[in-house]
Amino acid sequence: MELVVFVFAAAMILVxxxxxxxxxxxxxxxxxxxxxxxxxxxxxxxQEAHFLAAVQVIVYAGAIVVLFLFVIMLLGVDRTEDIxxxxxxxxxxxAIIVGLGVIGLVTAAVITSRDVVATRGAGIAEPAMTDxxxxxxxxxxxxxxxxxxxxxxxxxxxxxxxxxxxxxTRKVKPASKESQ
Amino acid sequence: xSALIAAATPTTTWYLVLAAVLxxxxxxxxxxxxxxxxxxxxxxxxxxxxxxxxxxxxxxxGDMVARPRCSS
Numbered sequence: 001m002e003l004v005v006f007v008f009a010a011a012m013i014l015v016x017x018x019x020x021x022x023x024x025x026x027x028x029x030x031x032x033x034x035x036x037x038x039x040x041x042x043x044x045x046x047q048e049a050h051f052l053a054a055v056q057v058i059v060y061a062g063a064i065v066v067l068f069l070f071v072i073m074l075l076g077v078d079r080t081e082d083i084x085x086x087x088x089x090x091x092x093x094x095a096i097i098v099g100l101g102v103i104g105l106v107t108a109a110v111i112t113s114r115d116v117v118a119t120r121g122a123g124i125a126e127p128a129m130t131d132x133x134x135x136x137x138x139x140x141x142x143x144x145x146x147x148x149x150x151x152x153x154x155x156x157x158x159x160x161x162x163x164x165x166x167x168x169t170r171k172v173k174p175a176s177k178e179s180q
Numbered sequence: 181x182s183a184l185i186a187a188a189t190p191t192t193t194w195y196l197v198l199a200a201v202l203x204x205x206x207x208x209x210x211x212x213x214x215x216x217x218x219x220x221x222x223x224x225x226x227x228x229x230x231x232x233x234x235x236x237x238x239x240x241x242g243d244m245v246a247r248p249r250c251s252s
Contacts, residue, residue, distance in 0.1 A: 002189050002190055003188055003189060003190055006195075010198050013202055014198075014201065014202070014205070017202050017205040017209075018205060020218070020221050020222060020225060021205055021208060021209035021212065021213065026215055026217055026218055029218050029221055030221065033221050033224060033225070036202075036225060036228065037228065040228050040231065040232055043198075043232060043235070044235055047195075047235050047238075047239045048239060049235050049238070052235060056231075060224075064224065068217065068220070068221065072217060077215065087214070091211070091212070092212055094211070095207075095208050095212045096208060098207060098211060099205070099207045099208035099211070100204065102200070102203060102204045102207050103200055103201055103203075103204035106196075106200035107200050107201075110193055110197055111193065111197075117192050117193065117237070117240055117241075
């Protein structure tokens with residue numbers, strides 16, 4: 001059963017990922033990204049990370065992809081990129097070599113450290129199956145307890161990003177300057 | 181054949197390999213595509229691959245924080 005779920009979710013993820021890279025229209029790429037994100041959410045459910053799966057669907061598919069589509073349609077970049085021509089002859093084979101190298105090296109590392117991963121850790125004190133809320137409780141304990149400093153620093157980072165966006169996109173109007 | 185399928189349950193290694201493949205696809209996308217928005221989408225692919233490996237390790241190690249070999 002878990003195998004069937006894994007195979008279907010992996011197919012969704014890989015088809016979506018290839019669609020993001022290969023589809024020349026940005027809207028199609030965004031829709032392929034939704035497919036990938038739903039596949040990741042399915043795998044989260046099968047790994048008993050139910051809260052993360054819900055957050056994945058709400059935040060990624062509901063907010064981030066919609067934001068992407070807004071930007072595509074507001075900025076008017078929804079024209080088909082000519083994917084056949086490449087500006088540099090070397091770029092595409094080099095990129096494929098780098099990608100295959102990343103995949104190969106990480107896969108080799110995972111397979112060689114198979115028995116390290118197989119050692120079981122201390123274990124969850126309250127398994128997710130007996131207590132449906134334990135998922136959320138553990139997450140909130142580690143986010144607001146052990147790692148609260150990192151959490152707050154992340155929020156500072158977000159504020160910096162918002163302020164930077166406002167500063168960078170502000171246009172100084174010369175007419176309003178003269179009137180002052 | 182059906183017994184073979186029933187016996188093959190995906191281990192953590194499968195999930196980690198899937199995450200590696202997704203990360204590689206994202207890397208190729210960032211390097212190949214020229215539209216900056218699509219490059220951001222490929223960065224999202226890479227982020228999701230890392231999330232996938234985090235969740236797989238958290239499930240396997242029985243620890244939400246998923247630090248291999250540090251907690252034990």
